[in-house]
Amino acid sequence: MGFVYLPPFRVQGISVAGEEAVVQVPELELAFDIGLCPRPVLSAKTVALSHAHMDHIAGLPYWFSQRHFQQQPPGRVVCHHAIAGALDRMMQSWVDLEQQRTPYEIIPLAPGQCTELGRDRTLHAIEMPHTVPALGYCVRERRRKLRPEFVSLxxxxxxxxxxxxxxxxxxxxxxxxxxxxxxxxxxHLLHDLFRTAKILIVECTFFLAEHYDRAGKGKHLHIRDIERYMASWQAEDIVLVHLSRRTPLPLAREVVADVSQGRRLHLLMDSRTNRARYEARLLAAGGKDEPAKSAAGDPQPTE
Ligand SMILES: [Zn+2]
Ligand SMILES: [Zn+2]
Structure with missing residues (x-):
């Protein structure tokens, strides 16, 4: 699994265009998409499904089933309202195939709607243009703060x-x-929730100049698009996911270093750079900055 530690959050998962996309934030008990179901993702209570291409959804019935098998409460999937019926029919087919009933919960959202995540957090849906109905998401947390008129007291x-x-x-x-x-x-990428999120996880499928047209046809992003939006995004950290295998990782690493000038931009699947950054942070913090162990298992970065 790829791993980026952005205190207090871990962003971990596997995301390769066309093959598999699953990005988990254990501290939020949430996974974005579930192309396959690596074991740590079983601890996610909610999956926020962006769209139903196979590389984003194939792990879903397995996740529902394994959570039930391990006596965990039924998994909840949040999805675009236009695909909720088809998802339900898929799960009904599994009842016929397995001759047993796996508990599951489907929460359809229209763009602009939100659902509770617990602990004063809500998950907001944003309409995204792709080749099928698609949503982006933002997790917001409600906090109580001192009123501005009292700050100087x-x-x-x-x-x-x-x-x-x-x-x-x-x-x-x-x-x-x-x-x-x-x-x-x-x-739509300049939506308020994308502009102001502290951490932004963005698809960036293509990196090579000759792939710009290919990105447009598939309704995907190219690193040149990311470069254009970066000045408007306030995120302290931007995690790029969904790289195509057409881009060799060393080349993507070089481009990212060039575009980000050494800060803000991370590649989820660049284990070497992410591990070095994590270890440097541990060293600087004298070992105190280690993420807490949780039900998600091993907090160490893995290859
Ligand atoms: Zn995809
Ligand atoms: Zn897709």
């Missing part, structure tokens, strides 16, 4: 206000992580 002044029963905080929604899924370029 001292702690004793704030205590007095609190004792008088003044409501000194208000709720704000923080866009934590967004995922584009497969998409053609366009203004």
């Amino acid at each position: 001292s702690s004793s002044e704030i205590r007095v206000l609190r004792e008088r029963g003044t409501d000194i905080t208000h709720e704000v929604d923080i866009p934590l992580i967004a995922y584009t899924g497969d998409t053609a370029p366009g203004d």
Whole structure:
């Protein structure tokens, strides 16, 4: 699995265009797409499905089934409302094939709608242009913050206000992580939730200049598109996924280093660079910055 540690989140998974796309954030108990089902992904309680191309969905019935087999609560899949019926029929076919019923939950979303993820977090759906109905997603977290008019007060002044029963905080929604899924370029990539997310996971299928037309035909992104949008995206970290095998990894690594000037852009599947960065961070933190072990298993980067 590819692994990028962006404290407090781990972004991990396997994402190769046409073969397999599954990107898990264990801290959110969430996976974006499920092209196959590597073992750590069983701990995800929700799968946010971008679209139903086989390389994004093939692990779904297995994930439902294994969660049931391991006595975990039924998996929830969030999907574009236009494909919910077909997904349900697929799962009904599995009942006929296996002669047993696997529990599952399908949550259809129309673009602009959202669903609860628990712990004051919501998952928002954004319409994406691709060759089939497709959604991008953003996870937002509701936090209580000090009202702007009280920010300059001292702690004793704030205590007095609190004792008088003044409501000194208000709720704000923080866009934590967004995922584009497969998409053609366009203004939808400048949607507020993509612009303001702290971490942005973006498909970038093509890197070579001669592949620009191919990207357009397949409704995919090229690194030149990413370059164009980067100035508008406020994300501290941008993780590129869904690279085509037509691009050798060393070449993609070079292009990314060139475009990002050493910061912000990461390739999920570049284990060598991600491991070196992770180890440098551990060293700098004296070993204190290690991600906590969770049900997702081994927090170490893997090849
Ligand atoms: Zn794809
Ligand atoms: Zn696709």
